[in-house]
Amino acid sequence: MLAGCGREAAPAAPPVDAAAASAAAAEEISIDLWVEQLEVGSRELYSAREAVLKAVNVASGDRIADIGAGTGLYSLLFAEAVGPGGHVYAIDIEPLFLDLINQRATDAGYDNVTAVFGRDNDITLPAQSVDVVFIADTYHYFSDREAIMKTVYEALKPGGSLILVEYDVVPGQPRPEGKDHVRFGKAAVISEIEYVGFEKAAEDDVEGLTDNYFVRFTKPE
Ligand SMILES: C[S@@+](CC[C@H](N)C(=O)[O-])C[C@H]1O[C@@H](n2cnc3c(N)ncnc32)[C@H](O)[C@@H]1O
Numbered sequence: 001m002l003a004g005c006g007r008e009a010a011p012a013a014p015p016v017d018a019a020a021a022s023a024a025a026a027e028e029i030s031i032d033l034w035v036e037q038l039e040v041g042s043r044e045l046y047s048a049r050e051a052v053l054k055a056v057n058v059a060s061g062d063r064i065a066d067i068g069a070g071t072g073l074y075s076l077l078f079a080e081a082v083g084p085g086g087h088v089y090a091i092d093i094e095p096l097f098l099d100l101i102n103q104r105a106t107d108a109g110y111d112n113v114t115a116v117f118g119r120d121n122d123i124t125l126p127a128q129s130v131d132v133v134f135i136a137d138t139y140h141y142f143s144d145r146e147a148i149m150k151t152v153y154e155a156l157k158p159g160g161s162l163i164l165v166e167y168d169v170v171p172g173q174p175r176p177e178g179k180d181h182v183r184f185g186k187a188a189v190i191s192e193i194e195y196v197g198f199e200k201a202a203e204d205d206v207e208g209l210t211d212n213y214f215v216r217f218t219k220p221e
Helices: 018-028 031-038 049-056 073-082 095-108 145-155 186-195
Strands: 063-067 087-092 113-117 130-136 156-167 199-204 212-218
Touching: 031 095, 049 073, 049 130, 049 156, 063 073, 063 145, 073 087, 073 095, 073 113, 073 130, 087 095, 095 113, 130 145, 145 156, 145 186, 156 186, 186 199, 186 212
Parallel strands: 063 087, 063 130, 087 113, 130 156
Antiparallel strands: 156 212, 199 212
């Protein structure tokens, strides 16, 4: 799984057992390499992070789940934005990333971040426990998208927001480095998410995002 994130770094076929494969990858690959891959100015999800944060529009006191938190790039921004009265659940299937997020949250003095070991098809949060779910550059890795998105739906409070940021596959257009593995475009993704019960609320133009789209969904009241 790690090998598929960010820019191309290590050749890997999609893992059959993601947990086992990611554990093996964790032994081989330095976390520093992944920070360099995911937090580099040439990656627009990094360079446009402040604009993305603004567009997510979290409020002080919100409880937010960052699914596929990776290095914690967004989880830590959310921790600052929601403040001590809010909470961030940084969810990932890769223990190496969870360790990093715990360390970074401690170093930054945030006690409102919980790193959560997710499952391939389950975000493992209680029902109606969060106000916002954020999924960036991760949806295309889900092995059972319908199953995991049903757990996202359950975990959100009625009226809560799901924010999806994803690379858009546009047929015939050349892809940036590291995006050959993404198999479906925006229309298919939106329709899959609506299928589990979400309503599309808006597509935001976020300054600095050109290869990725930003869509806001709501869970009906
Ligand atoms: C490209 S990284 C994106 C990291 C972060 N969202 C960002 O934009 O910087 C994709 C992340 O999704 C995680 N991931 C893949 N499948 C997952 C699942 N079913 N549940 C939670 N995390 C998952 C990977 O381990 C990896 O950390």
